[in-house]
Amino acid sequence: MIVEAGHFAMILALALAIVQATVPFWGARQRDFALMRVGVSTALGQFAFVALAFAALAYAHLASDFSVLNVAENSHSAMPWIYKFSGIWGNHEGSMLLWSLILATFGALVALFGRSLPERLRADALSVQGLIGAAFLAFILATSNPFERLVPAPFGGRDLNPILQDPGLAIHPPMLYLGYVGFSIVFSFAAAALIEGRIDAAWARFVRPFALIAWCFLTLGIAMGSYWAYYTLGWGGFWFWDPVENASLMPWLAGTAFLHSVAVMEKRDALKVWTIFLAILAFSFSLLGTFLVRSGVLTSVHAFASDPRRGVFILAILAFFIAGSLALFAWRAPMLKPGGLFAPISREGALVLNNLLLTTACASVFFGTLYPLALEQLTGEKITVGAPFFNMTAGLLLLALTFLTPIGFSLAWKRGDLLGVAQRLAVAFGCGLALFVALLAFFRGGPVLAPIAAGLAVYVMLGTLSEIVSRLTRGGGKAALSRARGLPLSFWGGALAHFGVGMLLLGLAATGFGSETIATMRAGAPVQVGPYEVVMESVAERGGPNYQETVAHLTVRSGGAVVTTIEPARRQFAARQMATTQAGIATLNLGQLYVSIADPAADGSIPSRLYWKPLVTLIWLGACCMAFGGAVSLADRRLRFGAPARAKAGAAAMAAG
C-alpha cells in the first residue's frame, strides 16, 4: 500500500511539475502576478510529492519488501541497513528517483529563497526548472518505474552488487547528483535571463551560491568516487579516464569555468554572454553524463541500464534541452548588452584565459569520450581512447592552467601590472624551480613529468600564500590582522581552492616516485616495499553479515620496529557468487602503504601487490581543500541570498518602531 502511495505521489508530482512549467511562464508573459506565483507553490508541492515517493521506496528497501521488483533485484535481507538504504540508488530506477528528488529540492530552494528576485525572472526560472522536472518524472514513470510489483513475491532478494556494498555508495552518488543537478538551477536562470532579454550583476549574485553549492558537491563527489575506486579495485589506481568518470569531469570543468566567469560578471558586469553560454554548457554536460551512464551506451560497472527505450527517452530529453537552450541562446544572446571594459592584462583577461583553457580541456574530454562511439557508428571501426590521449590533451591544458593560476589570482581588476605580479611571485617560482631541479638531479634518469608537476604544485601553493601575504602587508605589516578580517570571505575561499589545486597536483606528481612490489607472501618472510618491510603474520577466515572473508594480518616495519598493521582481505559474497578485493591501507604521514591480495594458494602463500605511495592522500585532501574553499566563499555576506531583503525589512521595522 505504501509502495502504491509512493507511485501515486510521483504521478501527482509530475502533474504539479507540468503546471509549474506552464502557468508561471504564461503569467510572466501576461504580467499576471497571481499566475507567476503559482510557480512557488507548485515547486514546493513537487518537492513534497517527490520526497514522499522517495520515502516510500526507502521504506520498501529498508523493510526488505521483496514484492517490489526493484527491492528483490537489488537488495538482500542480510545486508546491513546502511547498504539497504544506499541500495535505493544503487540501481537505475532508484538513482533516477534520487536525481528527481534533488532536482525538486533545488527548485524548492529557489521558491523559498528567491523572494528578493524580480518576479518575472523567478517565474521564468521556476518554469524552466519545472520543465526539467516534468521530463525526468515522465521518464521514470514511463520507462523506469521503481515501484513495479513482482508477483509472486520471492522469499529472498538477489542482493546488491558486492562492488556497491561499500560506504562509498552511500556518499558518492548523492554528492555527484547534488553537483550535476545543482547546475540545473544555473541553467534555469540562464534560460530565464535569455527569455527576459536582460541580465545583470544581481542575477550573478543570486546564481553564484547555487553554482558554488553544485561545484563543491561535484568536487567532493568526484574525489569520493576516485578514492572509492582506489581502495576497492585493488591496484591503487584512482582515475581511469573511464567514460563514466569523464561524464562527471566534463560538468566539473564547465562549472569551474562558469564560477570564474560569473565572478567577473558580478564584479565588473562583463562577459555576460559568455557566462550564460557556460551556464548552458555546464548543465548540458550534466545531462550528457546522465545519458551516457543511464542509457547503457557504455558498459561498465556504473551502467545499470540496458534497456534501449530508456536510452532513446533520455536522448530525447538531452536533445530537447540542449538544442532548445542553444537555440534560445543564439536567438536572444545578441540582445544582451555588453558590460564593462578591461585591458587584456588584468584579472578579467586572466579569467578569460582560464575559461578558454578549461573549456578546451572540457572539449578534449568530450571528443575523447564520444569519438570512439561515433566512429563505431559511422564506420564500424573500433578504437580506444585511453589515458595517454587524455593526459596529452586535457592533462597538458590543465597543467598550463595551473601555471597561470597564481598569476591571475595576483592580477588587479580592470588593468593589471604584470611586472609587479612577477616580482611578487618570484619567490614562489624560484622555490618551484629549485624543487624541479633537485628532483631531476636526485632521481636521475627517472620520470620527467613528475618533477615538473611537483615544481608547479609548490609554485601554485607558495604563489597563493604570497598573494595572501602581500594583501595583508600592503602598506605596512602592522595592521595585518585587522586587514585579514577586512578581506572578503570570497577571497579566502578562492585562496583555499587554489591552494587545494596545488595540493592535488603535488599528490599526483608524487605518484611518479612511488614503488611497487609484486610478490608471493609467506608467513614470517619479510617483503620490502619502498622504505618499509611488510611481514605476513597470519591468515584467518572471518564471517561478515552477508559474506565470508579471507584476511591476511600483516605488520609494517621500519628499521625492525613495527609501525602499524594492515589487513587486506578477499570477500566472497554467497548471494551473487562474487568475490571482491578489500585492499589493506595504512596511512603513514601523508603517504599510504597499500596492499591487495589474491586468493591464497594451497600451501598458504598469498600472491600480493604492495605499493608505497608517498603523499598520495594529498590528491583527496587537495580536492577537499578546494571544496572547503568553495564553502567559505559561499559564506560570504554578499552571497547570502535574501540578505538585502531581510536588511530592508529590518530597516522598515526599525522605522515603524
Added chain:
Amino acid sequence: MRKALRLALFAFVLAAPAAFAVQPDELLPDPALEARARALSAELRCLVCQNQSIDDSDASLAKDIRVLIRERISKGESNDEVRDFLVSRYGDFILLKPPLKPETWLLWLSAPLTLGLGALAIFYATRRTAVATPALSADEEKRLAEIAGVAAAERPRKTKR
C-alpha cells in the same frame, strides 16, 4: 544480438574468476625485460574492460596477453614488433593511445582546433566590444569630470581603518 553479446561481456567482466592483475608467477627474471613488459602492458587495453590497461586488469584475457607479451619479449622481439603483432590480431582497439590516421585526425586535432577557434573568437569579441563603445568626446569628458568632481565633494570622506 549485439545487445546480448554486450550483456554477456558485461556479465563476464563482473563474474571474472577471482584472477588478479600482474601475478608474481608472471614476472620475468630479467628486471630490464620485465620493466619493458610492464611499460608495454600499460599502453594496451584490456579488451573486456572499460579503459583499463592489461597491466591493471584482473580479467583472465588480460593475463593471457600479459603472458604473451612476456614470451615474445623473452624471444628477443622489440616493443614495436610485439605491439604490431597485437594490433594485427585485435585491431587498433587494443591501443589505449589511438594511432594517428585519417579516421582519428579530427580526434587528435580537436584540442588544438578548439583552443585556436576559442582564441580567435575572444580576439574578435574584444575588438567588437572596443568598437561598439567609442571613446568619450572632449565634451563628454568635461561633463564626466564635473559630475565626478561634484560627487567627490558631496561624498563624506571615507575614514581610514
